[in-house]
Amino acid sequence: MFLYNTLTRKKEEFIPIDKEEIKIYVCGPTVYDYIHIGNARPLCVFDVLRNYLEYMGYNVKFVQNFTDIDDKIINRAKEENTDYLTVSERFIKEFKKDSKGLNIRVANINPRATENIETMIAIIKELIKKEHAYILDGDVYFRVKTFKNYGKLSGQKTEELEFGIKTENQSKEDLLDFALWKASKENEPSWSSPWGKGRPGWHIECSAMVLKFLGKTIDLHCGGRDLIFPHHENEIAQSECYNRTKFCNYWLHNGHVNIDNMKMSKSLGNFLTVRKISEKYGYEVIRYLMISSHYRSPINFSTENIKSCLNSLKKLYNFKENLIFARKNRSSENGKSISEEVENYKILFLDAMNDDLNTPEALAVIFKIVKKINIFLSEEDATFSMESVDNVLNMFNELVGILGIMYKDQKIKLDEKKVNSLLKEREIARKNKNWEKADEIRNVLKENNITIEDTAQGVNVKMFEN
Numbered sequence: 001m002f003l004y005n006t007l008t009r010k011k012e013e014f015i016p017i018d019k020e021e022i023k024i025y026v027c028g029p030t031v032y033d034y035i036h037i038g039n040a041r042p043l044c045v046f047d048v049l050r051n052y053l054e055y056m057g058y059n060v061k062f063v064q065n066f067t068d069i070d071d072k073i074i075n076r077a078k079e080e081n082t083d084y085l086t087v088s089e090r091f092i093k094e095f096k097k098d099s100k101g102l103n104i105r106v107a108n109i110n111p112r113a114t115e116n117i118e119t120m121i122a123i124i125k126e127l128i129k130k131e132h133a134y135i136l137d138g139d140v141y142f143r144v145k146t147f148k149n150y151g152k153l154s155g156q157k158t159e160e161l162e163f164g165i166k167t168e169n170q171s172k173e174d175l176l177d178f179a180l181w182k183a184s185k186e187n188e189p190s191w192s193s194p195w196g197k198g199r200p201g202w203h204i205e206c207s208a209m210v211l212k213f214l215g216k217t218i219d220l221h222c223g224g225r226d227l228i229f230p231h232h233e234n235e236i237a238q239s240e241c242y243n244r245t246k247f248c249n250y251w252l253h254n255g256h257v258n259i260d261n262m263k264m265s266k267s268l269g270n271f272l273t274v275r276k277i278s279e280k281y282g283y284e285v286i287r288y289l290m291i292s293s294h295y296r297s298p299i300n301f302s303t304e305n306i307k308s309c310l311n312s313l314k315k316l317y318n319f320k321e322n323l324i325f326a327r328k329n330r331s332s333e334n335g336k337s338i339s340e341e342v343e344n345y346k347i348l349f350l351d352a353m354n355d356d357l358n359t360p361e362a363l364a365v366i367f368k369i370v371k372k373i374n375i376f377l378s379e380e381d382a383t384f385s386m387e388s389v390d391n392v393l394n395m396f397n398e399l400v401g402i403l404g405i406m407y408k409d410q411k412i413k414l415d416e417k418k419v420n421s422l423l424k425e426r427e428i429a430r431k432n433k434n435w436e437k438a439d440e441i442r443n444v445l446k447e448n449n450i451t452i453e454d455t456a457q458g459v460n461v462k463m464f465e466n
Contacts, residue, residue: 001013001014001056001353001354002014002354002355002356003220003250003252003356003357004252004296004356005249005250005251005252006153006228006251006252006253007152007153007248007250007251009155011356012250014219014250016058016219017217017218017219017249019058020059021058021059021060021061022053022058022059022060022061022219022220023061023063023214023215023218023219023220024046024049024050024060024061024062024063024218024219024220024221024222025063025064025065025206025209025210025214025218025220025221025222025248026042026046026062026063026064026107026221026222026223027042027064027065027206027222027223027224027227027231028064028065028066028067028110029066029067029091029095030067030070030072030073031066031067031068031073031087031088031091031092031095032070032072032073032075032076032087032088032091033072033076033091033273034091034094034098034273034274034275034276035094035095035098035273035274035275036264036271036272036273036274037257037259037264037272037273037274037277037286037301038224038256038257038264039274040098040102040257040274040286040287040290041224041254041255041257041290041295041299042222042223042224042254043099043102043104043290044102044104044286044287044290044291044404045222045254045290045291045295045357045359046222046252046254047103047104047105047404048291048357048359048402048403048404049220049222049252049357050062050105051105051401051402051403051404052353052357052402055402060108061108061109061213061214062105062107062108062109063107063108063109063110063111063209063210063213063214064107064109064110065110065111065112065113065205065206065209066088066092066095066110066111066112066113067113067202067205068084068085068088068092068112068113068114069084069088069113069114069189069199069200070202073087073088074188074189083189084189085189088112092112094275098274098275098278098283101274101278101283102274102283102286102287103283103284103287103404103405103407104404109213111209111212111213113200113205113209116205116208116209116212117191117200119208119209119211119212120180120181120200120204120205120208121181121193121194123204123207123208123211123238123242124140124180124181124193124204125194126242127142127180127238127241127242128140130241130242131143131146132146132147132238132241132242133180134173135195136171136172137171137183138183138184138195138196138198139179139181139182139183139195139198140179140180140181140195141172141173141177141178141179141180142177142178142179142180142234142237142238142241143173143174143177144158144174144176144177144178144237145158145174145176146241147237147240147241149236149237149240150176150233150237151233152236153228153229153232153233153236153251154228154229154233156229158176161176161229161230178201178203178230178234179201180200180201180203180204180238181193181195181198181199181200181201181204182198182199182200182201183195183196183197183198184196184197184198184199202231203230203231203234203235203238204238206231206235207235207238207239207242210235210239210247211239211242211243216239216243216245216247217243217245217246217247217248217249218247218248218249219248219249219250220248220249220250220251220252221235221247221248221250221251221252222251222252222253222254223252223253223254224253224254224256225253225254225255225256225296226256227253228251228253232251235247236248252295253296254295254296255293255295255296255297255298255299256298256299257290257298257299257300257301258298258299258300258301259272259300259301259302260300260301260302261300261302272301274286277306281306281310282408283408284313284405284406284407284408285306285309285310285313287404287405288309288312288313288405289301289305289306289309291359291360291363291403291404291405292309292312292359292360292363293360294356294357294358294359294360295357295359296356312363312367313405313406315367315370316366316370316400316405316406317406317462318462319370319373319374319396320393320396320406321460321461321462322374322377322460323373323377323389323392323393323396324393325455325460326377326384326389327384327386327389327390327393329458330377330382330383330384331383331384331385331386331389332383332384332385332386333385333386334383334385335382335383335384335385335386335388336376336382336383336384336385336388337384337385337387337388338373338376338384338385338388338389338392339385339387339388339389339391339392339395340388341372341373341376342369342372342373342392342395345365345368345369345372345395346395346399348365348368349362349365349366349399352364352365353402359403362399362402362403363403365399366396366399366400369392369395369396369399373392419445419450419461422441422444422445423441423452423459423461425437425441426438426441426442426452427459429441450462
């Protein structure tokens with residue numbers, strides 16, 4: 001498997017540190033609001049990465065944190081006249097609800113920043129001792145220029161990075177120096193430290209949680225490309241100065257999500273949450289959209305694109321329903337074998353996934369399977385070997401399972417007894433050539449997300465959740 005490493009700016013063969021366990025850290029949300037559509041992309045993409053690595057036989061230790069103390073959380077608490085803990089607990093619950101909807105597997109460990117402050121303080125103390133950090137009026141700053149490789153992830157020199165940087169404290173030794181610890185302000189949450197009451201900076205939180213739960217050097221560190229600088233650059237600096245060894249072997253970053261070809265921004269009024277979109281279109285189509293383009297490329301969210309993804313999903317569900325129907329109604333011991341027709345496609349799927357997690361190409365392979373088998377299923381009088389239909393169905397389920405799509409329950413508004421009753425009523429109407437009544441029942445079923453297809457072998461019933 002080859003992955004594009006942001007650190008080296010090229011595709012590299014993925015070689016784990018320990019074949020017994022791959023260590024992955026993904027930067028999680030700052031829990032002050034519902035997750036937005038941009039947050040959904042790393043969730044979906046790196047969930048697929050985890051699925052695929054496990055499919056390849058690796059044991060994966062997957063850690064994703066919650067930043068549960070931050071300026072945004074504090075400000076939200078003030079707006080709602082409550083405390084930071086109430087805000088963070090609320091939006092952790094909402095995050096879990098959206099993650100479940102997107103079919104994101106729960107991380108092995110979901111550490112919270114506030115539960116790991118002791119580790120952060122221990123690291124900061126050592127950095128001060130080694131003169132990589134200094135105390136200034138109760139704050140603690142990292143001395144960037146003591147780390148000679150600063151800028152290696154973003155590929156920029158320190159003088160380039162300084163341009164446009166804003167700072168709250170003009171007394172810092174250097175413009176690039178970043179906060180490891182922030183002195184407490186009035187009416188804000190704080191923790192005791194050797195430098196007085198305060199709270200940790202954002203960057204030290206992830207370094208501490210990586211060290212505590214995964215160790216000094218990890219295989220993969222993942223997140224959105226907006227985190228390359230300063231967050232991930234700062235993580236490398238403080239971690240490698242503390243641990244005296246390489247922090248991470250492979251850095252993976254996903255591209256931005258634009259809204260109607262524009263950058264998403266609250267000021268532009270195009271800030272879209274996963275919850276809001278799911279209420280209109282469902283969760284599964286969001287996941288499909290997130291993997292329909294290569295993870296490193298920007299992706300555009302638009303009504304047109306979301307409808308195209310819905311149509312693609314519908315084709316996949318139709319195909320699966322057709323296979324199930326063929327197995328039940330068109331299979332025989334001497335029937336035509338169809339599985340060998342698509343055996344090579346699995347190899348193409350794996351080739352795509354091994355090429356820097358090329359999910360759009362993997363999806364294209366799945367649709368080639370659909371097209372190929374649909375040609376056989378369209379033969380009116382043909383029967384098929386049950387074993388071969390099972391083989392195709394199992395392969396199909398295996399491949400879409402790696403991508404994490406086609407997972408939703410087929411929810412309908414009518415119970416099974418009522419559906420069967422309507423189908424029998426329609427059958428009688430058709431026998432009596434009461435086409436108006438038959439069409440009326442078809443429309444009732446369609447309104448309840450049930451479509452029916454009349455075939456020579458009987459009625460094929462398909463159920464979808466719009």
